[in-house]
Amino acid sequence: MAGSTPASATPERASPRSLTPWAEAWRRFKRHRLAYWSLWVLGLLVLGVLLGPLVYKVGINDIDFQARLAPPSWKHPLGTDDLGRDLLARVLYGGRISLAVGMAAMLIAITVGVIIGAIAGISRGWLDAALMWVTDLFLSLPQLPLLLLLIFLFRETLKNLFGLEVGIFLLIVVVIGGFRWMPVARLVRAQFFSLREKEFVEAARALGASTSRQVVRHILPNALGPVIVAATIDVQAAIIAESTLSFLGLGFPPDIPTWGRILYDGRDYMDLAPYWVLFPGLAIFITVLTISFIGDGLRDALDPRRVL
Amino acid sequence: MGNYLLRRLLIAVPSLLGISLILFTVLALAPGDPFEDLATNPNVPAEVRLALRASLGLDDPVWQRYLHWLGSMLQGNWGFSFVSRIDVDTLIWQRLPVTIAIIGASQILALMVALPVGILAAVKPYSWFDRIASTMAFVGFSLPTFFTGVLFILVFSIELGWLPFVFRADISETGWQWWVEQIKQSIMPVAVLGLFQAASWMRYVRSSVLDVIRLDYVSTARSKGLAERAVVMKHVVRNALIPVVTLIALQLPQLFGGAIVTEQIFRIPGIGSLLIDAILRNDTPVVMAVTFVLSALVIIFNLLADVVYGWLDPRISYT
């Protein structure tokens, strides 16, 4: 980055309050009003998706030709599709899948990314160069085409190995997560580079701490901030990726109503039943938007350089 | 500068090889036989099928197949598509220009929106303009492209009837009318892709300008008596653009993904829809060739981005 010393036009001042780092981070997070409200909205959404089907006991596959293409009403709050299936139930179900995919893919991306980034960050010379070359290589791969390709090629195998739903879930999660580890690795590596030269790490080294102890106890906790922010981006990207795959017809099997799939199904009926595409689209939008704001709030809260 | 370019080029070549290796491995590991369909085709006798397999070296050891395939790819011999009964390279060259045109136009649109909005937002941070622009940016990149595309069709094609939502590659009008029709049918896909990009770029530009504007050399520029506008336009923007160029280049692979989606929604006959069709129809040679072309394009554009980066930042080229 071009230079990093800020102009010192404002004098230094010490904060009179002394809070634990987590309490301080929470205070800063709350100042970001959009992020704060997003936390509540997302929380409500997650609760709704998790507990909704327990309360709203309409089946996702209950076909009712009498009620096909019905607009939103008391009986069907989000309307019905061309087979008369209730859209609210389907959207709630799809929510569970989207959130599960998002979290799982994010965990894979973070785990792989942190491990590779940490190894690259702590080693010097050829190992670091080699790992970075591989990272750059993966970054140059066109993600969506390869996603499509991988899913298409390995769908059958995984279905046979793990059963239809679990198999596809595993495939999608591994493939999506497998494309998101690179930015995390780079982040972690950059953090390691800047932290390992810092005095407190040198102090630990001088006291005889082994490399792994230095990494785990001293460097990693300080590198966590940007990783948490990256994690929120990963969840959001994974949800969008899964929806996109479903929308293109290459995601979960057709009878599983993920949000992307519902949109795909409703595409041909846009003029007759616009609510069919609107509601799942809005669901994706709100989920992703709230996660984005939360990520932004976290960035403000955890970045030690910003004085708020 | 020459040194720097040479180094980037030397890295690009093994990267291309690496990608081709990955692609080939994926396809080699995949179960299924590309000629399975032919087996059930009564018009193709068994001996012909076996001869085809032998001629394409399908029974050779893997590494031999890889080298053979790589060789033909680099020579431009991309094989023959049994499904479409056409040479793969003809097929690709037919479809590539449309995709490049739409992607190119969307990038230009994105730049025209993101640069001024991002700079203005950063110059007056937390002003009402900044808050609105930043919130719109968040909204923009939280809307998946397929949803925006669908919404646009709902509003502009179905409700208002202003724009067509099926893309025609063969517009019969000529001259001025041809351009009008072309713009009318391209405006939605270009806008969908472009605005999505603009949303994330605007955030990058804003954060980069915010970082640069507090630096010491900006104070030095002001202390010379330059008007604030000149300080920002001349001193800040040039420096702020440097990391933005890198970020834009890194996002290029995603762009092709976006193109795939828009081509499906608006039924544009480009490379993206070609890929999907080929996948769904088991047309392996086309799939391999298209993924290879897309990867090569990404590497070429990354190289271009490196060139621009080297031109913008003298610290890179003059070391």
Next chain:
Amino acid sequence: MALLEIKGLKTHFKTDDGWLHAVDGVDIAIDRGETVGVVGESGCGKSVTAKTVMKLIDMPPGKIVAGQVLWKGRDLVPLPPEAMQKIRAKEISIIFQEPMTSLNPVFTVGEQIAESLRLHEGLSRKDALDRAVEMLKLVRIPTPERRVTDYPHQFSGGMRQRVMIAIALACKPQLVIADEPTTALDVTIQAQILDLLQRLKDEMGMAVMLITHAMGVVAEVAQRVVVMYAGKVVEEAPVQALFAHPRHPYTQGLIRSIPRIDLDAQHKVRLEAIPGTVPKLIDPAEGCRFAARCKFAKAECTQATPPLREAAAGHRVACFFDL
């Protein structure tokens, strides 16, 4: 009429915890061709004073709450930005503390020097670059014709500071504010830069406001010294008088804390530190701000703020007592 007269300047900053009184009633006068040293520890307000003169403070969160900055009789405080831009670099210029980050990395050194020339003197690009070469020669940079097209990262710290001086002097201003110009440099380079500044001052006859926290520098270079503490001026005197007879307890402490290697074993004095720390400047209370650390403090010191009074000819001090 003095060239620059700062009268009762108060620059405050809005923070979450209240208003920070960074500069709280400062008077400084500088005559033509004079070198005035402004000393004080980090955080005492000297840089903010300098930047206020140039109006380079970010105006939120900063605010010039009171006072005047009279440049040749004209108050700069209410001046609109366009008028202020004409004064910067042409009449008053400033040299910053950090040479490593004060130059724009994407422009050549020549272009950066030429920029002020083209702006204020309307020179063409070629003429401005020629003048830039002359300036580089003036600040003793070797092979200036070649170096003028080099980028900042190709210069060392000391050389970059010379370039900064070249930029500051390009339009021959009448006052140069040097804000800790040598603090970030090695000791040997420090001496060279100070030397250069002295020589240029003699050649070009401009006034210099030298801001530093090193008493030794001020002793060598300045004609008059202003001592600042916690946003206020506590003492002001010609340099000889200040060192011979410092009247404010803070100044006395500062001078006594300078290590002396020229005293022989019998005359060695214990190095004295000033106990305590600088007070918080947010909504400060009445009373002398040094009182908490002063060994001479009495009851009246915390009840009223001592004004700057003339204790001897040209020697002013902000203390109730004669010490």
